[in-house]
Amino acid sequence: MPTDPRDADRLPFEGMEGPAKRRRSRKDAGPAEPRARAVSTDPARERVRPIPDPVTLHSHGPARVLALCNQKGGVGKTTSTINLGAALAEFGRRVLLVDFDPQGALSVGLGVYPHQLDMTIYNALMERRTTGEDVLLKTGVAGMDLLPSNIDLSAAEVQLVGEVAREQALARVLGPLLPRYDYVLIDCQPSLGLLTINALTAAHGVIVPLECEFFSLRGVALLLDTIEKVQERLNPELRVEGILATMYDARTLHAREVFSRVVDAFGDKVFQTIIARTVRFPETTVAGEPITSWAPQSPGATAYRDLAREVLARS
Numbered sequence: 001m002p003t004d005p006r007d008a009d010r011l012p013f014e015g016m017e018g019p020a021k022r023r024r025s026r027k028d029a030g031p032a033e034p035r036a037r038a039v040s041t042d043p044a045r046e047r048v049r050p051i052p053d054p055v056t057l058h059s060h061g062p063a064r065v066l067a068l069c070n071q072k073g074g075v076g077k078t079t080s081t082i083n084l085g086a087a088l089a090e091f092g093r094r095v096l097l098v099d100f101d102p103q104g105a106l107s108v109g110l111g112v113y114p115h116q117l118d119m120t121i122y123n124a125l126m127e128r129r130t131t132g133e134d135v136l137l138k139t140g141v142a143g144m145d146l147l148p149s150n151i152d153l154s155a156a157e158v159q160l161v162g163e164v165a166r167e168q169a170l171a172r173v174l175g176p177l178l179p180r181y182d183y184v185l186i187d188c189q190p191s192l193g194l195l196t197i198n199a200l201t202a203a204h205g206v207i208v209p210l211e212c213e214f215f216s217l218r219g220v221a222l223l224l225d226t227i228e229k230v231q232e233r234l235n236p237e238l239r240v241e242g243i244l245a246t247m248y249d250a251r252t253l254h255a256r257e258v259f260s261r262v263v264d265a266f267g268d269k270v271f272q273t274i275i276a277r278t279v280r281f282p283e284t285t286v287a288g289e290p291i292t293s294w295a296p297q298s299p300g301a302t303a304y305r306d307l308a309r310e311v312l313a314r315s
């Protein structure tokens with residue numbers, strides 16, 4: 001990284017006008033502040049390098065575990081987990097998705113009704129006799145399975161506090177499943193609580209979905225700090241796999257400026273694939289399937305296939 005990521009809260013927005021500043025009238029404006037560098041072209045297009053084609057696999061496992069994590073809500077964690085998973089499966093990878101959010105949005109997005117489930121990831125975490133295998137569901141995507149969750153998981157956050165090795169509970173559940181899969185993707189809830197620490201402890205890498213808007217970087221320094229602490233204390237292997245720009249609207253100068261700042265701060269850690277804002281994604285949630293099968297030729301499906309190729313190239 002070209003700069004210390006801990007400066008991320010400050011660096012990417014230096015000189016950039018936030019919403020509060022923008023609202024000031026001309027009258028009460030003080031001396032002119034430095035304006036953000038004008039981004040007239042689409043910075044997303046300037047970074048295009050060829051992504052190698054994935055090799056064909058003849059055997060599977062052990063899995064690389066990636067946590068999709070950002071404590072900010074609604075940035076595209078669940079959408080990216082489903083669609084990256086489906087795209088990796090299209091490339092012949094065996095994929096396990098882990099719904100690690102008590103809201104169960106990942107399960108719903110794959111057509112599973114969480115409140116109707118008798119067994120979820122909660123049971124595998126908390127009951128010694130229940131394994132991940134007992135909870136596993138097949139999805140409509142060939143080669144992609146799911147460990148579902150529902151509101152029960154919210155109790156785990158409290159109950160785990162009193163457990164021995166409370167941060168390793170998810171790693172214990174996933175361990176026996178890793179030999180069968182090539183990728184395990186964990187959809188984290190929007191918090192940095194004990195469930196998310198469990199996800200970071202079980203993971204090899206973190207993908208940080210980041211919405212291209214002014215407030216999106218404010219929490220990134222805290223997230224990177226948490227990742228560093230987990231690296232030091234619980235999981236030395238953990239690394240930031242990549243930062244994924246989501247909900248990008250190339251027509252707005254604001255999104256282009258934010259993206260430009262993200263690249264300035266994080267350099268090659270930023271995936272060159274960018275997920276554009278489109279109504280096709282909310283549609284897929286209603287349909288209960290990934291965009292790669294709901295609208296296979298859509299730009300959104302193509303983007304997640306490109307992301308899958310980048311993830312494969314980085315691993």
Ligand SMILES: Nc1ncnc2c1ncn2[C@@H]1O[C@H](COP(=O)(O)OP(=O)(O)OP(=O)(O)O)[C@@H](O)[C@H]1O
Pocket residue numbers: 072073074075076077078079080101105188189190246247248275276277278279281282283285
């Ligand atoms: N690229 C996109 N363009 C437009 N809408 C999107 C895009 N990606 C996701 N969405 C929509 O934005 C909403 C939030 O997305 P998503 O649930 O993936 O975020 P999240 O980070 O998992 O949220 P939470 O923090 O609540 O778990 C959903 O309604 C989803 O359909």
Ligand SMILES: [Mg+2]
Pocket residue numbers: 077078079101105106187188189
């Ligand atoms: Mg979510």
